[in-house]
Amino acid sequence: MKAYIKEKIDNYKHQNKNRARLLINCPDQPGIVATVSKFLYDHEANIIESSQYTADPEGGEFFIRIEFECPNLKEKANQLETDFQLIANNFDMDWKFTYVFEVKKMAVFVSKEPHCLLELLWEWQSGDLMADISLVISNHEVARDMVESLGVPYYYIPANKDIREEVEQKQLQLLKKYDVDVIVLARYMQILTPKFVAQHENYIINIHHSFLPAFIGANPYERAYNRGVKLIGATSHYVTNDLDEGPIIEQDISRVDHKDNAADMKKIGQSIERSVLSRAIKWHLEDRIIVDRNKTIVF
Amino acid sequence: MKAYIKEKIDNYKHQNKNRARLLINCPDQPGIVATVSKFLYDHEANIIESSQYTADPEGGEFFIRIEFECPNLKEKANQLETDFQLIANNFDMDWKFTYVFEVKKMAVFVSKEPHCLLELLWEWQSGDLMADISLVISNHEVARDMVESLGVPYYYIPANKDIREEVEQKQLQLLKKYDVDVIVLARYMQILTPKFVAQHENYIINIHHSFLPAFIGANPYERAYNRGVKLIGATSHYVTNDLDEGPIIEQDISRVDHKDNAADMKKIGQSIERSVLSRAIKWHLEDRIIVDRNKTIVF
Amino acid sequence: MKAYIKEKIDNYKHQNKNRARLLINCPDQPGIVATVSKFLYDHEANIIESSQYTADPEGGEFFIRIEFECPNLKEKANQLETDFQLIANNFDMDWKFTYVFEVKKMAVFVSKEPHCLLELLWEWQSGDLMADISLVISNHEVARDMVESLGVPYYYIPANKDIREEVEQKQLQLLKKYDVDVIVLARYMQILTPKFVAQHENYIINIHHSFLPAFIGANPYERAYNRGVKLIGATSHYVTNDLDEGPIIEQDISRVDHKDNAADMKKIGQSIERSVLSRAIKWHLEDRIIVDRNKTIVF
Amino acid sequence: MKAYIKEKIDNYKHQNKNRARLLINCPDQPGIVATVSKFLYDHEANIIESSQYTADPEGGEFFIRIEFECPNLKEKANQLETDFQLIANNFDMDWKFTYVFEVKKMAVFVSKEPHCLLELLWEWQSGDLMADISLVISNHEVARDMVESLGVPYYYIPANKDIREEVEQKQLQLLKKYDVDVIVLARYMQILTPKFVAQHENYIINIHHSFLPAFIGANPYERAYNRGVKLIGATSHYVTNDLDEGPIIEQDISRVDHKDNAADMKKIGQSIERSVLSRAIKWHLEDRIIVDRNKTIVF
Incomplete structure (x- = not known):
């Protein structure tokens, strides 16, 4: 990545060298907060x-x-986690510590429409999206220039439903090579295999261009136009193996009227998609989201 | 109705004694606006x-x-319509004149939850909803006091799906007796028969407590809660014989989060329902809506 | 009040007989949460x-x-507060326990425009605003019928700036008689004396019909119209002795355009005023607000 | 500019070679619409x-x-305007024809914060903002790379209040050289002289980072933070010689709470600024705005 972006990330890591987050879920019972806060x-x-x-x-x-x-968090992190295990056992906790100085490594998947990707890149280079955008993978070449101009590697992997597994093999190798923590589908229009999804549970984030559960599947703007809705929306969610059924992270809408045709709705919608995906990713990067079955708790 | 409400309506009629609206749709061709505006x-x-x-x-x-x-509109209205027929024929127009001083007579149907009805009554008595609320029909008694306190007749007609036709017979007699122009289903939870709907095309207005086409049918708030959506909505539409599929007039949404259970969503949603239905009715009363197949044009 | 409203309040008290809230502010230092949660x-x-x-x-x-x-909260409340004093001393805390079963007694002041009062009454009688609306005080008679129809005493106290202290004497007697916990100015258009305000610090809630700090003072809708704004708003705040400068609790806006004149803006604005004031009051009733100098923290 | 952008503009010109707009204001009297529509x-x-x-x-x-x-609009435009003059005289009209194929030439002024400029560039290169961005003028160098990468000339003109006239001389020469139709102040933090403003009446568009008329002048986010507002906003307006008092084109807001400090508000606000300025410019480019004294009519 470009030097000025790297510098922003390095500054952030330094400023947060003693900052961490603790996420817990467990059966409710008295004394959890007292115990955990005393531990800290x-x-x-x-x-x-x-x-x-x-x-x-x-x-x-x-x-x-x-x-x-x-x-001295970096020195003490291991001990902290070891000590916490005792509490966790007593309360039957699912838990994790995350360290703010460990900036998450992100892969962005994109197809032909670059608006969501470009929003992320813009927020990233201006320091508003604190991640290490390690690579972009696309089944098209349209976004190469913009991505490479920021010093981010761009991998073109043609894809279609007949070569899905072969494509995913290549993608998995790249994800492994770059040791990726979070995958963003920024209008990536290929369906992922159950195997791929299962390997990245709750860290593939998608943007769907409708107000789910309305207009699940293809061509939501055309269907919204045909139905004559007065509001259109976008939804960001974690990807599961039920199409567009994963836990919803964020949604938003915009007003339309009879003068807006499907193409207008698409343009209006792109603006919603950009902001909804961006908010969802930031919450994920800040470890604000806990997935509870098919729902999210966003703290 | 109470005297102070009647006085507001009478003032409005008087102020608008020369005010009318002309609604037209026809195949597009050059010269329509020139011809119509010259006519006027x-x-x-x-x-x-x-x-x-x-x-x-x-x-x-x-x-x-x-x-x-x-x-002198009242004297000239007949001539105006007769003269306009010639133009209408030339351009193959669907058209109607409506007269603002002819305040529309409204019947409100309601079941157990009175929030939408009460919003209408409140706007009505304060002069913000210009209609003649001629009667309220309900399959419950809960709203009787409020309705009668404003001098509006309240008809209790018990209803269930087994006696649908018999119930509608009684309703139709009342609608005829009061010469009703518009029917509002303000959370009336009975399904109307195709026959009833066919007799009142494009002037039965319903409020559905979801963001259509999401959560068509029963219990939308529970289903919204179970799906984990981050926004809930309401939709006002004209009633057709496809359940919740009629032309949408207005929609709106409100934000919810993981802390809101189905009961909270219902409360939040009631506030949206009230304002969405109220806006839709006002547009109908002001003749701002043209139905074009399964869509509305709201001018 | 009417029996059906009293029943709702009594049910609420019973359901919450063991529910309380603890509000604290103090200088930050390590160990506060650990200490307080252990105490509880x-x-x-x-x-x-x-x-x-x-x-x-x-x-x-x-x-x-x-x-x-x-x-057994009711039996233990005294001991709880006594024991907590020790902690409070150690951490230099401002603190209070509030008990959910002690439903707050509310006085509503109103002048000529009843829309905000009526919203509160409607939410109250439907069980959505959990307070004991003990009395309504007005310098006009317009709202008497509606208020009394719900069994709430209505006190007509004519007011103007020349008799301010005398008027407030009568009001203070009533507030004392009814042992009032919170005063709502639901479009009460008289200015209160510094003495009156000082006696009710942080529990007089006002609704101002503009998006503060824009259009402080009189006639905000006219001034908004003259300025040609594209959004109008309303603000609910605690009353201090600086006109419209008290801590803001909640604000909201609605879109307007060039077709809306000052009268239209007023109508649109009334709808915002209703919902903004209602939200602010609910947060106050739920003890969600801490005033920090000229700001509010709304939990 | 880059070839792919030029191609988009050229396509647009070709598609709209017969498309024009007529804007009129005049004293109201019967027959205007009839006369104008007959003329067309x-x-x-x-x-x-x-x-x-x-x-x-x-x-x-x-x-x-x-x-x-x-x-054949291009051939007939002159005759159209000549013929229309007769009608205009009869009705005492201010009027203009604008031709959609005459894509407007735009200059963008920017200082240190590039977020609004970048939004415009992004919408422009993707074909959503139909203008000829002829040049960018800045008193800083920060945005040079981004601007030049799209093939747009970037002029660095250092500025401060002591050399205002000299700076404006250089700017005026550039505006003349590029024959500019509209000037956008995309967070340009220098005040323009009355002379400069007078020469470009109603085509300098500014973005102010507050909800006007709240927080006129410098540091609006800090002042919003200090006041404890619950919503922040942005306003796009035509520039006049009264600071931040020009005719408002568009405004929008976003919700903030006590956790947001001035820096957070600035970030949240930048997102509003981007969309508000973008909408205002599009309406200007589409000739949707008529300025009526200190207000805008946005059609």
Whole structure:
């Protein structure tokens, strides 16, 4: 990547060298917050932000996200996790620590329409999207110039439904080579195989160009036009093996009227797609999202 | 109705004694606007507001709504319509004149949840919804007090799917007795028979408590909750014999998050339903809507 | 009040007989959350919802709102507060416990325009606004019927700027008689004296019919129209002695265009005023708001 | 400019070789629409879109925008305008024909923050903003690479308030050289002299980073933060010699809360600025805006 972008990322890593997040879900019971906050206090961590949610106040699942500062975090991270395991066992917790200085490595998949990709690149190079955009993979060549001009490798892998597995083999090699943490489908119009999806559970983020569950599948703007809707929308969600049925992260809409034909709706919609995908990715990068079956909790 | 409401309506009629609207649709061709505006000018009508739309600039359907003032309109209305027939024939027009001083007579149907009805009553008594609310028909008694306190007759007609035709017989008699121009289903939870719908084409207005075409049918808030959507909505549409498939007049949405359960969504949604239905009805009362197959043009 | 409303309130009190909220602000330092959550755990309280905020991560003010369930709360409340005083002293806390079963007693002040009052009454009687609306005070008679029809006492106290203190004497007597917890100015168009305001710090809630700080003072819709704005708004805030300068609780806007004159803007604006004031009051009733100098933190 | 952009513009010109717009304002009187539409019909023009507005139905100003198709328009344009002068005289009209194939030449002024410029460039190169971006003028060098990579000349003219006239001399020469039709201040932070503004009445478009008339002048985000507002906004307006007081074209807002500091508000606001400025410019390019004293009519 370009030097000025790398410098922004390096500054961010340095500023956050002592910053981490702890995400937990477990069956609700008294004493969780008391125990976890005492643990952090005993480890000299200062809570900066904390959000919690209980799915059902009468004995449901408990979720919490805590962001904290801890001196000498890099040296202490291992011990922190080891010590926390005891608490986790007592409360039957799913949990993870994430470290803000470990900036996530991102792969962006795109097909012919580059608007979502370009929004991400623009936010990225201006320092508003804190990720390491490691590579872009596309079944078209349209976005090559823009991507390479920012110093990001661009891989052209032609794709169609008959060569799906072969294409994914190449993609998987690249994802492995770049050690990718999150995959963004920025209007990538190929369907992924169940095997591919299963290997990246809850870190493939897609943008669908409709207000789901309306207009699942192909050509949503044409179908919205034909139905005569007065609002169109876009939805960002994690990819699962049920088409457009994965956990929804974010949605938004824009008003249209009878004067807007399908092409107008597409243009209006692209603007929504850009902002919805961008918000969803930022929340993912900030570890704000916990997936609870087919839903997301966004802290 | 109460005297202070009647007075508001009478004032409105008087203020608009020379005000009318002309709605036209016809195949597009050159000269329509020139001909119609010359016609109005020759009849001493002054155009106050005019909106037009061509479905497809290359030979599609043309739609126009003109609001105008014309001195001594009541005396001249018949002649105006007779004279206009010649133009209409030349251009193969569907057309109608409506007279603003002819305030529309409205029947409101409601079941157990009175929030939409009450919004209408409140706007009505404050002079913001210019209709003659002639009667309310309900298969429950919950709203009787509120309706009668404004001097509006309330008819309780128990209903269920086994006695549908018998129920509709009673309703039709009432609609005839009160000479009703528009029927509002303000959360009326009974399905109407095809026969009933056919007799009132494009003047039964329904509010559906979802963002159509998402969550067609029953229990949309529960289904929205189960799907984990981040926005919920409401849709007002004309009733046809395809359930929740009629021409959409207006839609709106509100943001929800993981903390909102189905009951919260219902509450949030009621607020959207109220405003969406109210806007749709006002546009209908102002003759702003032309139905074009399964869509609406809202001028 | 009417029996069916009283029944709703009584049910709510019963359901929440063990529910309380703890609001704290204090200088930030490590260990606050650990200490407070241990305190609650030791007193058998289960945290249902918790939100916190640190004004400046480097040594600023810390704010937290915790909602919890505690068995036999009514018996234990005194002991809870006594025990908490020790912690509060250690951390130099401003704090209060509020008890959900102690439904707040509300006085509504209104002048000529009843739209905000009516929204509150409607939400209240439908169970969506959980307060004890103890009385309505007005310098006009317009809203008497609606208020009394719900069984709420209505006090007509003519007012003008020359008799301000005398008027407020009468109002203060009523507020004392009804032991009022919160005062809502639902479009009450008289200015309150500094003395009156000082006696009710942070519990007089006003609705101003503009998007503050634009159009402070009188006739905001006319001034908005004259300025040619494309959006109009409303603002709900706590009343201080600087006109329209108190801490903002909530704001919202609606789109207008060149066709809307000042009267249209007023109508559109009334709808915003209704929803903005209603949201602000609900947050206040749920003890979600902490005032920090001239700002609010809304949890 | 780059070849692929030029190709898009050339296609657009060709597709619109017979498309024009007629904008009129004049004192309201009967017969305007009839006369104008007859004129167009007699000249073989087919009306595609027409919007009108009367400032005050009782004898106010009348405004109309008509978009039409006319065969062999380029040959007939002169005659059209000559013939129309007779009508214009009769009705005391301000009027102009604009030709869609005459794509407007635009200069963009920018200072240090490139987000608005980049939004315009992105929409432009993707064909969504139909203008000829002839040059960019800046008092900083930050945006040079991006601008030049699209083949647009970039002029660096250092500026400060002490050398204002000298700077404007250079700018005026460039504007003349490129024969510019519209000037966009895409976050250009220098104040223009009254002389400069007077020479470009109603075609300098600015973006102000607040919801005007709130926070006129410098540092609006900081002042918004200090006031504790719950919504921030942006305003696009024509530049006049009253700072931030020119006719407003478009405004929009976004929600903020107590967690957002001034820097967060700035980031959130940049996204609003981008879309508001972009919409305002498009309406200007499509000749949808008529300035009526200190207001705009946007058709």
